[in-house]
Amino acid sequence: MIPQRRRFELTSVFAFSCLAWLVFAASASAADGGREVWTDSEDPTLPVDFRIQGEYAGPCPDAGRLGCQVIALGNGAFQAVVYPGGLPGDGWDGENKILMDGRLDGETAVFVPAEGRKQYLAGPAAEFSATRRFPPAGQKAYTATIADGKLAGKTDEEKSFELKKVQRQSPTMGKQSPESATVLFDGSNKDAWRGGRIDEKTGLLNTDGQDILSRDKFNDYSIHLEFMLPFRPSARGQGRGNSGFYQVDHYEVQILDSFGLEGVNNECGGVYSQQDCLVNACFPPLAWQTYDIDFTNAVRDADGNKIKDAVVTVKLNGIVVQDQLEIRGPTGGHRSEPEGTPGPLKLQGHGNPLQFRNIWIVPKE
Numbered sequence: 001m002i003p004q005r006r007r008f009e010l011t012s013v014f015a016f017s018c019l020a021w022l023v024f025a026a027s028a029s030a031a032d033g034g035r036e037v038w039t040d041s042e043d044p045t046l047p048v049d050f051r052i053q054g055e056y057a058g059p060c061p062d063a064g065r066l067g068c069q070v071i072a073l074g075n076g077a078f079q080a081v082v083y084p085g086g087l088p089g090d091g092w093d094g095e096n097k098i099l100m101d102g103r104l105d106g107e108t109a110v111f112v113p114a115e116g117r118k119q120y121l122a123g124p125a126a127e128f129s130a131t132r133r134f135p136p137a138g139q140k141a142y143t144a145t146i147a148d149g150k151l152a153g154k155t156d157e158e159k160s161f162e163l164k165k166v167q168r169q170s171p172t173m174g175k176q177s178p179e180s181a182t183v184l185f186d187g188s189n190k191d192a193w194r195g196g197r198i199d200e201k202t203g204l205l206n207t208d209g210q211d212i213l214s215r216d217k218f219n220d221y222s223i224h225l226e227f228m229l230p231f232r233p234s235a236r237g238q239g240r241g242n243s244g245f246y247q248v249d250h251y252e253v254q255i256l257d258s259f260g261l262e263g264v265n266n267e268c269g270g271v272y273s274q275q276d277c278l279v280n281a282c283f284p285p286l287a288w289q290t291y292d293i294d295f296t297n298a299v300r301d302a303d304g305n306k307i308k309d310a311v312v313t314v315k316l317n318g319i320v321v322q323d324q325l326e327i328r329g330p331t332g333g334h335r336s337e338p339e340g341t342p343g344p345l346k347l348q349g350h351g352n353p354l355q356f357r358n359i360w361i362v363p364k365e
Contacts, residue, residue, distance in 0.1 A: 038231040039353050041286040049076060049233055052102075052109045054284045056151045056163035057087055065091055068151060068163055069260035069284075074234030076104030077125035080111050080151075081260045082142060087168070089281050089319040096138025097131055102146070111153075113141040121237045121261070128236075130260050168283065170290040170317040175224055177360035184214060184345075185359040192216065196347070204228075205356040207243065207349035217342040218248060219297045220364035224290065228355045229257045231285040241285060242350045244272065244333075247295045248343030252331040253314055253322075255354065257285045269314060269321035272331040281319035288357075289317055296364070298327075300340035310339065 038046055053072035060066040067087030070080045082098035085091040099114035118129035144153035151163040177183050184192040187203035196205050196212035205212070229241035243255035251271065258267035263280030270277050283289050292315040299308035309329075314322035335343055347356060 036232070036234070037353065038286065039228075039355065046231070047076075047233075048104060048107060049074070049078070050231060050286070052078060052104070052146050053233075055087055055166050055168060056146075057090075057166050058151075058161065058163035060155070060161040061159040062155050062157065066161065066163060067092055070102070070109075070146065070151075071130060071260040072231075072233040073125040073128055075125070077128075078102035078104075078109055078111070079114065079125075079128055079130050079260070080144065081130050084138065087166075088279050089317075090168070092279075094279070097136040098138060098140050098142050099130060099134070099136060100142055100144060101126070102144075108145055108147040111142075111144040111146070113143065114139075123236055130262075132262055132264075167287070168317070170283075170288075172224065172290045172292050172315070172318055173226065173288060174358065175290075175292075177224070178362065181360040181362045182216075183360045185356065187357060195349075199355075202355075203357075205347075205359075207347060207352070207354045207356075209351040209353060210349040212347040212349070213249065214345040217344050218361065218363060219342045220295065221361050222292070222294045222364070223345070223361040224292050224358065225356060226288055226290050226358045227255060228288050229255070229285045230353050232257065238266065241352050241354070242348075243352055243354045244346070244348035244350070245291060245293075246331075246334070246346035246348065247293065247310070247312060248297055248341075249335040249346045250330045250339060250343060251310060251312065251327050252333065252348070253291065253293065253312070255348070256282075258282050259284045263321070269316040271312070271314075271322060271325060271327060274328060274331065275322060275325055277316070277321040278323065279319060279321060281316040281321055283317055291316060292318070297342070298340040300338070304338065306339050 049072040053070050056068040063084040065086050067083040070078050080100040083092040084096050085093040100111035101114045102109045102111040118127050118134045120129050120132045122128045141156040144151050149165040153161050185205050194213050232240050241257035244252040246252050254270045254272050256268045259282045263277035265276050268282040294313040296311045298306050298310040301307050309326040312325050
């Protein structure tokens with residue numbers, strides 16, 4: 001039998017532990033704004049919003065062909081970005097966009113022309129704009145409904161069109177490592193990394209919101225990596241699956257759910273704080289995506305002075321988003337050693353549940 005005093009102490013400890021856990025949970029929820037997060041496309045708790053969001057494409061009487069990216073904004077709200085010519089990287093004219101605001105009505109999403117006062121990435125769905133300039137170049141009064149994987153729309157001249165939902169896949173998805181490569185992660189172990197967790201069911205490398213660094217250091221190389229962003233429809237901007245892929249832990253190539261956005265330097269495919277994407281090639285959240293990066297480190301002279309910037313070419317989902325870019329200097333959150341020195345690769349956690357697979361590197365001689 002436990003003495004009364006001891007029982008009191010154990011009860012107090014248990015109560016304190018429960019209180020501490022509740023405070024932690026409340027703090028985490030407050031930090032996240034109470035927003036829900038999904039990490040599995042087969043999760044039965046995913047809302048109808050997830051089935052509506054995504055990419056659509058098809059013919060149109062006015063534009064010949066249209067592409068459309070539907071962004072889920074949470075609580076049954078959406079914004080659709082329509083691209084004359086086709087989807088980004090697949091026919092879009094690179095200039096004109098048409099925005100529609102959407103709202104869920106049962107299992108159907110109803111879209112009307114985007115109007116009113118709007119701001120890029122605004123929190124309230126009614127004020128959200130997927131373009132920095134509103135209205136964007138090419139804006140027209142399109143309307144549409146989405147149900148059962150089809151977008152039925154009308155142009156501003158009342159001409160009907162129908163777009164079907166598509167799921168693009170990177171041409172390098174699942175690419176096997178060549179004989180000259182060093183395999184950094186294939187699902188069997190994480191021996192090449194410090195930090196991170198292998199999910200026992202999926203075999204995927206998870207950040208669990210914390211940084212992961214390679215044990216080895218690298219200099220010049222080509223690398224392949226596959227990643228999945230979480231579905232966080234109520235979040236905005238940098239709160240939406242924020243991560244980063246640091247080259248030699250000096251230069252961040254951003255990882256972020258920037259599906260349907262402009263593709264600026266702090267969005268997926270951008271070199272953080274320095275260079276926008278040539279085109280926004282980001283796929284929807286919970287879709288597997290690829291980075292194929294060719295990197296040449298900065299060069300230092302015998303006195304330790306940098307004489308040449310690092311150079312990077314980045315393909316996001318098989319589309320060139322940075323082409324032989326000279327990086328002016330380290331981006332935020334970099335290691336302290338000087339440029340031009342070998343360094344580890346870093347997969348940034350940034351408080352978000354990112355998942356990775358099929359990572360391999362080919363060092364340059």
